[in-house]
Amino acid sequence: MPEDPTAHDYLSEEELDALEYQLLVEWLDSVPTAKWHAFVHQWNFDNADDILQWLSDNPRTEQATALMLYWMKGARFFKQYATAAEARAVAPYVEKNWLFIHQLEERYMAGFYAAGTMGFDPVRDPFPGMLGYDWTADYRDQPAAREIPAPLLEAVPGLAPLGKWEVETEEGIPLAIVARLEALRDPEDEED
DSSP: OOOOOTTOOOOOOOHHEEEHHHHHHHHHHHHHHHHHHHHHHHHOOSSSSSHHHHHHTTSBBBHHHHHHHHHTTTTTHHHTTTTTHHHHHHOHHHHHHHHHHHHHHHHHTTTTOOOOOOOOSSSOSTTTTTTTOOOGGGGTTTSSSSSOOOOGGGBOOOOOSSSSOOSSEEEEHHHHHHHHHTBBBOOGOOOO
C-alpha cells in the first residue's frame, strides 16, 4: 500500500528540545570558540538553559564569553540570596539560576575558562547595538547578601566583535537549525 503523502513524523516538544540541544552542540563544536562569544550575546535568555550549562561546563569557553554569560544571566540579581536554599525558598528556577551563577563564578575565579581572543567589558558592552551598556548596573537596587568578586567586574582584554554577526539567528539559534526544527514541529501544536 502506498505511503500517505500527507502523513508526517512530527516530534513532541520534548523531542524537539533534545534535538535542538544536540544540533546546537554539534554546531558549536564545528565553529571557532570566538563564535561562541557572539552566540551568547545573541542568545534569548528565555530559551532553555541546557546549552548555557554546556558552555559553562566547557573549558574551551573563552574567559570573555564566560564573563559575558555571567552578567547577561543577571548575576547581581542572584547575589541577594546568601545560599541556594534561600534562593529555593523563592522558587525552583531561582535556585537553578543561583547555582548556575555561583558555579560559573567559581570556575571563572579558578581559571577554568580559556584565555581566548575575544574581549568583554561588563561596564561598557562592546557589541553593536549594546555599545556602552553597563551590565554591572543591572539589579543594583537589590540588596547583596554576597558580593561579586572584583575580577568579575573587570574587563577581559581582547578583540571586540565586528559589526553584525555573520550567522543569522532567531533568538540566538542559527536559522539553519531553526528551519530543521520547524520542519519536525507539528503545525497543530503551534502557539497562538
